[in-house]
Amino acid sequence: MVLLLVAAMALPPSWTLVLGGDLMLNGIRPGSGPLEHVGGYLTRADAAIVHLEIPLTRSQARTALKTQEELRARTQFILKADPAHARHLAEVGIDAVSLACNHQMDFGPKGLAECMDALSRSGIGLAGAGADASEAFRPARVPLHRGGAIAMASVLSFVGDRANRKAAPATGRTPGVAAWSFGGTVSGAARETIRRTVADCRKLAPFVLLAIHTGLEKRDTPTAYQIALGRACVDEGADLVVMHHPHVLQGAELYRGKPILYSVGNLVSPLPGTTALFHLRFREGGTLERFAVTPCRISGGRVAPMPAKDARAAAARFDGLCRTLAKRFPHPESVPMSSRFEPESAASAILGHAP
Known part of the structure; x- marks a missing residue:
């Protein structure tokens, strides 16, 4: 029995992961194929993970946490x-x-339950919300197509407690999202919370991904809190940290040998924009071997890879974001992802392994 459990936990000698940003599907008609032009990249990876920014629900019961004044001022959205x-x-x-x-709680417990049910019925793993705090913080075990699995925990962690409360954190008795309320400071107590989250993930799989919703919207440079939080997650055992909320791309670093992507932007949205898919290839022990980006453009509620000329320019811009991050937040154990790995490497070089 022990040997079978160890075998089930083992990772392949080499495996691939594709990451995408926020799915902003509001206003996009079902059946319009918003992601069909990037599906080839997603299906060829051993696992593809993205962030679902809004609930999939037909509920009309809007949250009362976002006031009419806030909605009229467009400081909050449902x-x-x-x-x-x-x-x-x-x-x-x-x-x-x-x-x-x-x-995720814009349409309350009913909206969340309908969303989780739709995802589960479609065979999509999920983490980060639930009927209570225990379920919301429960990591997802994400099987790899070639055997083994990775574990993912999803949490929200804004600087201000008021902003966290607006998101409806789950409690011991009420539905909501998983939230870390650290007050913008990564203290010893915060590190212990992170350590417990990583330990819960490690019970499910040998590789731990932490997906964190934090940062400032429309800002292409991480905040000091993002940097402190991301690095603390690696210090406490995470193998990969992915952040979202700014809705634009930010730079990435390799910190103590582990990748931290500070904002992966929107993957699809009803509004036009630019984005990217991120391709990572790891060795069995979780060491990153290769990293590449596929620059994409969002138009008409659909996302598609950019033409080669535009893609080269977009990859260069991402490279610049990584260099800017390194200059503003230097650390002796950090290198910009783009300085050590080629962001313009063909994704096929990473994903084209034999099945």
Whole structure:
């Protein structure tokens, strides 16, 4: 029995992961194929993980946590999308989604339950929200297509407690999202919380991914809190840290040998924009071997890879974001991802392993 358990926990000698940003499916019609042009990249990876920013629900019961004054001032938004999108997400190859964010409870417990049910029925793993805190903090075990699995925990962690409360954190008795309320400081107590989260993940799989919803919207440079939090997660045992909330791309670093992506932007949205898919290839022990980006453009509620000329320029911009991050937040155990790995490497060089 012990040997069988060890075998089930083992990772392949080499395996690949594709990461994408926020799924902003509000206003996008089901059946319109918002992700069909990137599905080939998603299905060829051993696992594809993205962030679901809004609930998939038909509920009309809007949250009372976001006031009419805030909505009129456009300092808060209430968003949702049709649950029928879940089938499309599965068809294009998405294996798991992170849920912890400031919109997942926009339509209350009913909206969350409908969303989680739609994802589960479509075979998509999830983490970051639930009927109570225990379920919300429960990591997802994400099987790899070639055997083994990784574990993912999803949490929200804004600097201000008020902003965290607006997102409806789960409690011992009420539904909501997983939230770390650290007050913008990564203290010893915060590190212990992170350590426990990593330990819970490690019970499910040898590789731990932490997906964290934090940062400032529309800002292409991480905040000091993002940097401190991301590095603390690695210090406490995480193998990969992925952040979202700014809705734009930010730089990435290799800190103590572990990748931290500070914002992966929007993967799809009703608004036009630029984004990217991130391709990572690891060795069995969790060491990053290769890293590449596929620059993409969002238009008409659909995302597609950029033409080669535009992609080269976009990759160079991402390289610049990584260098800027390194200059503003230097650390002797950190290098910009783009200085050690080629962001313009063809994704096929990473994903083209034999099945």
